[in-house]
Amino acid sequence: MKGSREFSSLFWRLDLEKGEIEGGITVQRRLSDLRGCFADASAYAVALAQGDPVIYTVSTVEPARGPGQLHGALGIIMPGRVGAEYYLTRGHLHAWRPAAEVYLGLRGQGVMLLEDEVTGESEMVPLLPHSAIYVPGCTAHRTINTGDEPLVYLGIYPAEAGHDYEAIAKRNFRQVVVAVNGKPTLLDRAAFLATLGDNR
Numbered sequence: 383m384k385g386s387r388e389f390s391s392l393f394w395r396l397d398l399e400k401g402e403i404e405g406g407i408t409v410q411r412r413l414s415d416l417r418g419c420f421a422d423a424s425a426y427a428v429a430l431a432q433g434d435p436v437i438y439t440v441s442t443v444e445p446a447r448g449p450g451q452l453h454g455a456l457g458i459i460m461p462g463r464v465g466a467e468y469y470l471t472r473g474h475l476h477a478w479r480p481a482a483e484v485y486l487g488l489r490g491q492g493v494m495l496l497e498d499e500v501t502g503e504s505e506m507v508p509l510l511p512h513s514a515i516y517v518p519g520c521t522a523h524r525t526i527n528t529g530d531e532p533l534v535y536l537g538i539y540p541a542e543a544g545h546d547y548e549a550i551a552k553r554n555f556r557q558v559v560v561a562v563n564g565k566p567t568l569l570d571r572a573a574f575l576a577t578l579g580d581n582r
């Protein structure tokens with residue numbers, strides 16, 4: 383295998399301030415890229431009318447392709463909210479459904495919202511420094527910054543995993559993570575939307 387890849391891709395220097403892996407490919411996601419991700423469409427429209435901030439960036443390294451190889455991505459999600467919903471990633475299933483993933487919390491405070499594609503069951507798992515989350519295969523995953531500083535994490539996944547955004551974009555996640563009395567709370571999306579109806 384020696385010589386078949388860049389030496390630099392064997393050593394990943396992580397910049398936790400910028401959220402970048404040295405030599406990685408970085409993409410930015412702005413509020414306008416997240417249409418349909420926040421349950422509260424009115425709050426989303428109000429936020430977008432005020433500006434189009436970068437919500438998160440992802441910096442990816444792909445040392446090698448093919449069976450058995452691993453890829454990595456450093457994500458940084460800004461702190462903030464759209465209405466009661468914390469800033470979040472689009473969320474996806476892996477195109478190759480059995481692909482699992484491990485997330486390491488590096489900075490800030492957040493959670494992952496995991497949704498089993500088969501049973502529909504959801505779980506909110508803390509994403510914190512000095513801890514890791516195992517995301518099983520066939521599980522939609524979304525990362526959410528529930529703190530007041532940038533949330534930085536490293537995801538490691540099979541090179542063959544790929545992204546399927548469409549399946550989740552069609553119906554969104556069944557549950558939302560919202561601030562209730564200042565605390566991150568997992569609620570059924572329909573129940574959350576019903577509370578908005580009462581208050582408007």
Ligand code: S6P
Pocket residue numbers: 440454455456457471472473474483523524525537539543545
């Ligand atoms: C890739 C891994 C992460 C996400 C990143 C952004 O399998 O789960 O690198 O791509 O957290 O999320 P999303 O949903 O916009 O790809």
Ligand code: ZN
Pocket residue numbers: 474476483523537539
């Ligand atoms: Zn993933």
